[in-house]
Amino acid sequence: MEKLKNRNLRSGKQFLLGCVFCLVWFLAQGEGKTLYENHFEKELVGQAPSDFLVLDGAFVVKEENGNKFLELPGTPLDSFAVQFGPAQLDNIAVSVRINGTAKGRRYPTFGVGINGSAGYRLQVSPAKKMLELLRDQEVKKSIAYEWKSGQWTKLRLELRKMAEGHWKVEAKAWEEGSSEPQQWMLSTDETEPPSTGRASVFASPFSGTRLQFDDFLLTAVE
Secondary structure, X not given: OHHHHHHHHHHHHHHHHHHHHHHHHHHHOOEEEEEEEEOOOOOOOOOOOOOOEEEEOOOEEEEEOOXXXXXXXXXXXXXXXXXXXXXXXXXXXXXXXXXXXXXOOEOOEEEEEEOOXXXXXXXXXXXXXXXXXXXXXXXXXXXXXXXXXXXXXXXXXXXXXXXXXXXXXXXXXXXXOOOOOOOOOEEEEEOOOOOOEEEEEEEEOOOOOOEEEEEEEEEEEO
């Protein structure tokens, strides 16, 4: 009986240590309160979610193989965007996954943004084979990036206030099914204060084919 009690005590301690480890790991990732989340499973097919602000474009919820997502048609060939979640200033992270296809030598352009229409954007530019970090229309940083047509791409964009008058913007993108990069792929230090605004997804269907968006997540970070 005493051995059983000791074994149970050790198991309890191991479980507690495991919980503590998981908590420490979670906090180390910088993740905080979820500010907005939408996987579209509760949304009505054929229309945009009621809490979205469609700036331009025929964004509607579609369903295929039991999965719902937001879709932008392949025409007209222009630039479109939709905003979601509460307006935020800094210490935020947004992540989404986006799927598009090329047609011949024509490619879509797409990405995710924060701080409203003139805020920061992480943009996949397949025609240039680049991944770009922009503020409004200004490219802050860019790297070579090989995008795969017809594959879901995950994107993450983060803005932190490091000190008074000092912000850091970081971003990365990776193909669904592959491991998330441990390091940020793009990073820039900013001294110009950001603007308060909502998160967004945007796209230009220059290939003439539809784009799909799913798993919207906006979180506070520390």
